[in-house]
Amino acid sequence: MRQIWVIALVFLLGLSLGLVYAWRIKPVEYTDNEFADLKPTYQAEYVLMVSDAYALSGNLDAARERLSRLAVPDVATLVLSYAESALTQGATEIEIDHLAHLAAALGASSPALSPYLTPTPTVP
Amino acid sequence: MLDRKLLWLRLTLALALGLSLGLTYAWLIDPDEYYETDPANLRADLREDYLTLIALSYRINGDLARAQARLTTLGKAGKPASAAALADRLYHSGGDAETIRALALLAHTLGAQSEAVVAHLPTATPTMAPTPTTTPTPLPTTPPTATPTDTPTATPIPEVTPTLDVRPPYDVVEQRQVCDNLEVAGIIQIYVQDANGQGLPNVEVQVSWESKRNRFFTGLKPEINPGYADFHMSPGQMYDVTVWGTQVGDISTVGCSSGPSGWRLVFQHRE
Numbered sequence: 269m270r271q272i273w274v275i276a277l278v279f280l281l282g283l284s285l286g287l288v289y290a291w292r293i294k295p296v297e298y299t300d301n302e303f304a305d306l307k308p309t310y311q312a313e314y315v316l317m318v319s320d321a322y323a324l325s326g327n328l329d330a331a332r333e334r335l336s337r338l339a340v341p342d343v344a345t346l347v348l349s350y351a352e353s354a355l356t357q358g359a360t361e362i363e364i365d366h367l368a369h370l371a372a373a374l375g376a377s378s379p380a381l382s383p384y385l386t387p388t389p390t391v392p
Numbered sequence: 393m394l395d396r397k398l399l400w401l402r403l404t405l406a407l408a409l410g411l412s413l414g415l416t417y418a419w420l421i422d423p424d425e426y427y428e429t430d431p432a433n434l435r436a437d438l439r440e441d442y443l444t445l446i447a448l449s450y451r452i453n454g455d456l457a458r459a460q461a462r463l464t465t466l467g468k469a470g471k472p473a474s475a476a477a478l479a480d481r482l483y484h485s486g487g488d489a490e491t492i493r494a495l496a497l498l499a500h501t502l503g504a505q506s507e508a509v510v511a512h513l514p515t516a517t518p519t520m521a522p523t524p525t526t527t528p529t530p531l532p533t534t535p536p537t538a539t540p541t542d543t544p545t546a547t548p549i550p551e552v553t554p555t556l557d558v559r560p561p562y563d564v565v566e567q568r569q570v571c572d573n574l575e576v577a578g579i580i581q582i583y584v585q586d587a588n589g590q591g592l593p594n595v596e597v598q599v600s601w602e603s604k605r606n607r608f609f610t611g612l613k614p615e616i617n618p619g620y621a622d623f624h625m626s627p628g629q630m631y632d633v634t635v636w637g638t639q640v641g642d643i644s645t646v647g648c649s650s651g652p653s654g655w656r657l658v659f660q661h662r663e
Contacts, residue, residue: 279406306428317445
């Protein structure tokens with residue numbers, strides 16, 4: 269009778285080890301992922317690069333199509349939020365500028381970003 | 393003795409069975425659904441799009457370190473040879489010239505060569521530093537000059553490595569201080585032209601002084617010239633004027649005995 273309990277305990281130990289290993293130590297690695305599956309830091313990089321590409325080509329349809337792959341309901345708000353984050357997180361002027369222009373082209377803007385969108389000359 | 397062996401056998405089997413069931417359940421039946429991935433695990437076509445974006449971004453910001461860091465996250469797909477190979481494939485399939493050029497530039501900078509890389513990099517141009525120190529910010533509505541003069545041929549890759557032209561696309565063809573003209577006094581007049589001398593609207597101009605900067609575009613006064621823009625200076629202040637990375641410095645109202653001076657600057661796009 270005692271043997272059965274020991275065997276059951278060892279079985280449970282094996283089961284636990286299997287679960288921990290497969291869930292935590294070496295979880296399933298998904299390949300063929302979509303952009304929406306990227307880690308947040310890479311998604312931010314992606315949006316920034318899309319804004320760079322837009323600054324280079326002026327192709328808003330291409331930018332919109334690329335952003336749609338992130339599977340967010342409102343890409344304009346997404347870009348705007350990245351632009352506003354860039355303002356406070358030490359991004360370069362060029363990065364903020366590109367994000368602000370893309371957000372504006374998509375129909376989103378905020379007062380904090382308006383200096384990057386002012387096209388008219390002013391007297392200093 | 394036999395009982396002992398039997399016990400160990402049963403324990404080993406129980407452990408193996410438990411382990412197998414645990415792995416099967418966690419890997420196949422109910423894998424961890426919450427995951428976030430790296431660019432290296434993207435679908436193959438999306439990896440190529442990510443690589444293209446890295447190249448386009450590098451083309452506009454010239455930040456090689458950042459491009460390399462981004463390429464690293466792509467794993468094998470981020471090797472310079474991958475950029476060259478993708479440029480080749482797009483080149484032969486009639487892909488977008490700007491994209492091919494960007495990939496070719498990135499591949500070339502990182503030491504990879506291919507037919508597309510050779511074909512899309514200008515030859516016989518002066519050697520400059522590979523990373524521009526001034527990053528131009530183009531207006532999206534005015535794409536940079538992409539003159540796809542390259543035509544696919546089956547000729548072998550030349551031995552001579554072409555020199556990469558990373559000069560800003562504009563030359564300063566006139567930089568003149570204007571005295572004795574009240575209409576121009578205290579004003580920087582900026583004219584941006586194409587290679588044929590025609591005014592170019594919607595070109596971004598940056599004027600900077602101390603730690604401040606103003607950005608505006610040509611074409612706001614088409615009655616003067618389609619490529620015209622101007623800026624009002626403050627007396628005694630020194631200004632730098634930049635058009636697409638081409639900079640003219642030390643502009644001020646000082647220098648004319650008759651009063652505040654004006655300036656006329658003409659930027660012309662290179663052929």
